[in-house]
Amino acid sequence: MAKKVRVRFAPSPTGGLHLGGVRTVLYNYLFARQQGGDFVLRIEDTDQSRYVPGAEEYIYECLKWCGLQPDESPQAGGPYAPYRQSERKDLYRQYAEFLVQEGKAYYAFDRPDELDSMRERFKTAENPSPQYDHKVRMQMRNSCSLTFEETERLLADNVPHVIRIRMPENETVTFTDMIRGEVSFHTELVDDKVLLKADGMPTYHLAVVVDDYLMKITHAFRGEEWLPSSPVHVLLWKYLGWEKDMPQWAHLPLILKPDGNGKLSKRDGDRLGFPVFAMNWTVPGTNELTKGFREIGFLPEAFINMLAMLGWNDGTDQELFTLDELVQKFSMDRVHKGGAKFDFEKAKWFNHEWIKKSEVGRLKPEVRKTLEQQGISVNDDVKLETVIALVKERCTFIADFVEQARFFFQTPQQWDLDAIKPKWNEAKQAFFGDVINYLQQQTNWVAADLEHGFKELAAAKQIKPGEVLLPLRIMLVGGKFGPGVFDIAGIIGKEETVKRVSNLLGQL
């Protein structure tokens, strides 16, 4: 029987959740759901100096908003708890010690300043960043260069030390990446990575292997930036004796900045005027706020859809997918190898499409909330629904409903008079006087009838409808936008329509 699929998203809680992070979550989630597997959230907080309060809660909130909730997590618990690496601290040391006994790792007592001076000493034009590897190993203070007795004494004296992997000098590590196929590395070019830090915490390298093993992870997806350290991980799986349980790796392509090249960063978003984080993120302490997709009015459906298409497609021309469709159709072998530049214009298009295709009921709570935040009170539920249905196709963001729907609920306070004043005359003034009379006589307030009557009246006065339609719009709406004027009149009602017309007529 095949092993049950288990995947994990393993962020370190140091700040806002980046687009690329959400995409990694998404691919994990899609794969797990499709395979009937489990999706685990594991918090990789092994660097205590980078602890940021609130960052972990923020991640849960993001996943919740996106609808990508984990089956197991620090919050939800699960059979492999705890899911926070800081709470698993005591677990890791034994594995590192085991590797030392096996001769696959060693103690290193070098102080930070000694490491610096080593790097300084070996630095040349051809080798600008010397590594701690087999070439310098014997010149450093570690259990390879020191005698057994010396090492024992240092350990007994509690001299701060780390445990480093001892990279072999002449091997080739090869594995099959689900996206890239076979990749290989020469071990003599990889450094002796620290496995266990002086504070007793594991580094990512040790923790990811131990926890993936203990948590029975079958497929490990992560960003491409991890590819260069993958030989360390593969070797660790082997040295720990777990080779047959090693997950299948998939290194996802990066999301790049729209201009120039390089990984998309928060800075690029600030610079170019779009969000990079899923939700608003406030840096504790400085209170510096970074805008999120949620807050600028993205629908999670659109956000997810857009992210899914950044590096994957189903081979057809289809671009709009629901989460369920993605679960069905997603496949790792259709994931791109190359990085994708993020295009905010295209992201906006996805959101616009989703607003258009969403049911009124889906939009209603969010639209109501946004309108009310702007001081527009919405008491008539049916009217709100009618309005949403009428204007949603002209909204790219939820916030656009403010402009597009405001005049249905509030009398305009400002009018684009420049649009009508230059061509205004006595005849039009008189005509609108007649319009008011006409409107007041109506007992059956229906848009189509109003339009018909209005045009007949204009014809009777020898006025072309085009001459007076725009003025009417300005009177009702305030500006040159919105749905058909008579639809608007139909919705706001007789009293309000008459009021708006006569109100502005007095100002012309």
Add this chain to the structure above:
RNA sequence: GCCGCGUUCGUCUAAGGGCUAGGACACCACCCUUUCACGGUGGUGAUACGGGUUCGAAUCCCGUACGCGGUACCA
């Protein structure tokens, strides 16, 4: 520097030996609309370069260039 990974319209991408290299975003034009959108039609626009293999190459192989990633007691 070294190692690894990449490279099709400006952007996201399709086409995994046979095509006038397809779609979408953006842009432009026209139509619809006597507003703004939506919608419709059309247009500009790409296989990084050089060698092979082949009857035939965007597709396979080898170089070159360029880009990115990594080279931390960060993840």
